[in-house]
Amino acid sequence: MGARVLVTDVAWPTTDVERSVLAGAGAELILAPPGDTAALAALAVDADAILTCFRTVSAEVLDAAVRCRTVARYGVGVDNIDVGHATRLGMLVSNVPVYCVDEVADSALLGILALARRLIPLTRDVAAGGWGRTVPGSGSRLRGKILGLVGLGSIGSALAERAHALGLDVVAFSRSPRPVPGVRWAASLKDLLAEADMVSLHMPLTDRTRQLIGAAELAAMKPTAWLVNTARGPLVDTAALLKALEHGTIAGAALDVTDPEPLPADHPLRTRDDVVLTPHTAFSSDGSLAELARRAATNVVDVLAGRLPATIVNPGVLTSAALRTPLAAR
Known part of the structure; x- marks a missing residue:
């Protein structure tokens, strides 16, 4: 029998x-049906890869996956995987860091344009x-305004090109600044926030960045x-954001991600005219989804075949005595 790959969700x-x-x-x-952690753990027992x-791949799920050699993420962030525990168990964790750069940069720009042109209140009024x-108020001229980027990886850089x-x-602002044509660097996050007319977040979710804003x-x-x-919903304190909008501390927000996700059906952010809200779909297009599926599955195939995958989230596992499969260099 060939290897069994458990897909938790798509x-x-x-x-x-x-x-x-x-x-x-x-x-x-093997595509897992919806269910709780215990149900997912039961399916993971026979999995050679996940x-x-x-969906959350917790320590409980990983402990149950006694044959599993690798956990591969469809996407960039790995905050839904207990990476530390996977490392201790000798499982290699991979992700797909580059597949939707244009889509997410376009979506961030869409949010900026929708706020500038007051798309939400105007379309609601017409409907x-x-x-x-x-509808009171007018649109905002973008030319000459300042875009602040918190994080300047591939997506932030792509948004900078569009902004120019x-x-x-x-x-x-980044903890690891590097020369980028046409981009100035703020000395601190506080300096960037004080200067920018719009602030776009492009950071991974870690213990250090949780509720960064x-x-x-x-x-x-x-x-x-x-x-x-x-980027990730928990980068922002949702209650603080709602209060800031209600009190006029800031003028608006464009969110493709929230905390919690999804927001409760009656959450005030869903109906505010100064909020552009989309359901975590910035990454999605016909081209990006096919590329994501192919790259993530290829990462799994590489590990099962004893090869290093294109990306490794926990490289320390490679020298661990617990490593569950020998891997040759690419």
Whole structure:
């Protein structure tokens, strides 16, 4: 019998792409039905590998997966995987850090444009039978304004290129600054927040970045500024953001990710005219989803075949005595 690959969840209609990649290596794809942690752990017992999108792969699931050699993430962030525990058990963890750069950068720009052109209140007014003349306020001119990027990896850099085309000035903050054409570096996050007319987050979720933007950071922003988050919901203190919007501390927000996710059906952020809210779909397009499925499945196939995958989240496992499979260099 070939290897069994447990897919915990997917956010797209079919698993045809990854099923094909795995079948080419003689591996069988097992798609888990919805269920609790115990149900997922029961399925993990016979898994040689785990592929996961958003579902939590906890220590309980990993302990049950006694044959599992690798856990592969469909996506960039690995905050839904207990990476430390996987490392202790000798499982290699991989991700797909580059597959939706254009899509997420486009989505962040879409949020900025929607806030600038007041898309939400105007379309709601038209849908209700109006024609915009009764909606107070006017749009904002973007040219000459300052975009602040918190984190400047591939997505932040792609957004910076788009921002320059609109005539925006770009300033960035990162703990590891590097020369980037057309981008100024802020000395601190506080300095960036005070200067920027719009702040876009492009950081991974870690213990260090959780609730990076809270009440104090929102208070440091201009009252006319917008917050854009296409990265991870818990980077922002949701209660503090709602209060900042209600009190006029900032002028608006564009969110593709929230904390919690999804927001409760009656959450006030869902209906505010100064909030552009989308359901964690910034990464999604016909091209990006196919590429993501192929790359994630290929990472699994590589490990099962004794090869190093394209990306390794926990490289320390390679020298661990607990490593469950010998891996040759690529």
